[in-house]
Amino acid sequence: xxxxxxxxxxxxxxxxxxxxxxxxxxxxxxxxxxxxxxxxxxxxxxxxxxxxxxxxxxxxxxxxxxxxxxxxxxxxxxxxxxxxxxxxxxxxxxxxxxxxxxxxxxxxxxxxxxxxxxxxxxxxxxxxxxxxxxxxxxxxxxxxxxxxxxxxxxxxxxxxxxxxxxxxxxxxxxxxxxxxxxxxxxxxxxxxxxxxxxxxxxxxxxxxxxxxxxxxxxxxxxxxxxxxxxxxxxxxxxxxxxxxxxxxxxxxxxxxxxxxxxxxxxxxxxxxxxxxxxxxxxxxxxxxxxxxxxxxxxxxxxxxxxxxxxxxxxxxxxxxxxxxxxxxxxxxxxxx
Numbered sequence: 001x002x003x004x005x006x007x008x009x010x011x012x013x014x015x016x017x018x019x020x021x022x023x024x025x026x027x028x029x030x031x032x033x034x035x036x037x038x039x040x041x042x043x044x045x046x047x048x049x050x051x052x053x054x055x056x057x058x059x060x061x062x063x064x065x066x067x068x069x070x071x072x073x074x075x076x077x078x079x080x081x082x083x084x085x086x087x088x089x090x091x092x093x094x095x096x097x098x099x100x101x102x103x104x105x106x107x108x109x110x111x112x113x114x115x116x117x118x119x120x121x122x123x124x125x126x127x128x129x130x131x132x133x134x135x136x137x138x139x140x141x142x143x144x145x146x147x148x149x150x151x152x153x154x155x156x157x158x159x160x161x162x163x164x165x166x167x168x169x170x171x172x173x174x175x176x177x178x179x180x181x182x183x184x185x186x187x188x189x190x191x192x193x194x195x196x197x198x199x200x201x202x203x204x205x206x207x208x209x210x211x212x213x214x215x216x217x218x219x220x221x222x223x224x225x226x227x228x229x230x231x232x233x234x235x236x237x238x239x240x241x242x243x244x245x246x247x248x249x250x251x252x253x254x255x256x257x258x259x260x261x262x263x264x265x266x267x268x269x270x271x272x273x274x275x276x277x278x279x280x281x282x283x284x285x286x287x288x289x290x291x292x293x294x295x296x297x298x299x300x301x302x303x304x305x306x307x308x309x310x311x312x313x314x315x316x317x318x319x320x321x322x323x324x325x326x327x328x329x330x331x332x333x334x335x336x
Contacts, residue, residue, distance in 0.1 A: 001296040004028040007066035009057050009081055010073045011035040011044040014095060018122065019070045020048045022288040034060045061085040068093060068295070074163045075170035076330040079104035082119060086112040092119040093291055097179050097315065098308040100170040100327040105312035109305045120291060120301060121308040123183050127286035129278040130259045134244065134251055137267060138191050143246030146191045149228040150243040151181030153257060157235035164234065165209050170327035172213040173234040174203070174318060180257050181230030182314050184242055185220050193223035198314065201321040211325060218318045259283055
């Protein structure tokens with residue numbers, strides 16, 4: 001297939017794992033990059049083989065040679081630049097969360113529908129075999145009917161200067177980590193009679209960061225009576241497990257967010273436990289391959305822009321239920 005022509009917004013650390021390394025495997029082209037600091041963009045491009053450095057984000061999203069815009073900017077800049085890219089006729093692969101809040105997500109959705117482009121919120125975990133296998137085992141009936149879901153998504157604290165601690169930049173544990181857990185719950189709708197609804201939420205504020213959640217604990221209910229819990233904590237030990245409890249057994253994904261670090265899926269029924277290893281290739285590689293197949297061959301994607309809006313709506317609802325304000329939207333950007 002013809003290589004994808006990718007433009008990168010910013011020189012974020014996540015770009016190495018999420019787009020640079022996968023593109024080396026798939027053979028897709030990194031045709032352009034821009035960053036707030038041009039020297040940083042120049043250094044990034046030289047080390048990673050980006051074909052050209054442009055002077056600004058607007059130049060990237062409007063560049064004729066750019067086909068797909070990859071957006072790894074701070075959370076508050078996802079919505080504005082996703083919207084700018086689709087209005088410029090580009091496809092978009094955005095780091096999650098898709099936008100600062102639900103209203104902004106709906107604005108991007110409407111712009112994407114008007115432009116006719118593909119916009120994917122980068123829930124890369126969904127493309128890895130560990131999650132596909134977990135769903136397959138659940139569908140097989142091996143652990144019975146789904147009764148409870150528990151997603152634990154925890155990590156050590158970033159430095160105090162990290163944008164993930166900034167309210168203005170749409171930071172917080174729910175935005176950075178908890179969105180994985182609630183999305184994993186939402187993807188279980190086919191096995192639980194429908195989508196989960198929020199029952200309750202509580203969270204703790206980061207010291208010295210008013211309005212920014214250091215941790216968030218949300219409870220869900222499914223139509224079939226199953227329950228769910230998503231706990232995210234941005235100042236704890238590493239733990240990214242997904243546990244599915246059924247009527248006759250249970251299943252645990254050891255690290256559903258970072259399967260390249262731990263690819264085990266363990267299934268317990270009665271006194272017997274077996275463990276499957278599904279491979280430590282990067283979930284980001286599987287994601288880029290799926291985007292490539294979609295744009296070049298019309299292959300379907302497992303989620304669409306409506307899914308991104310529904311996730312943003314759930315994030316807002318969790319914040320409100322826990323006594324926080326949803327993240328503020330950033331000032332819209334201009335590309336002309």
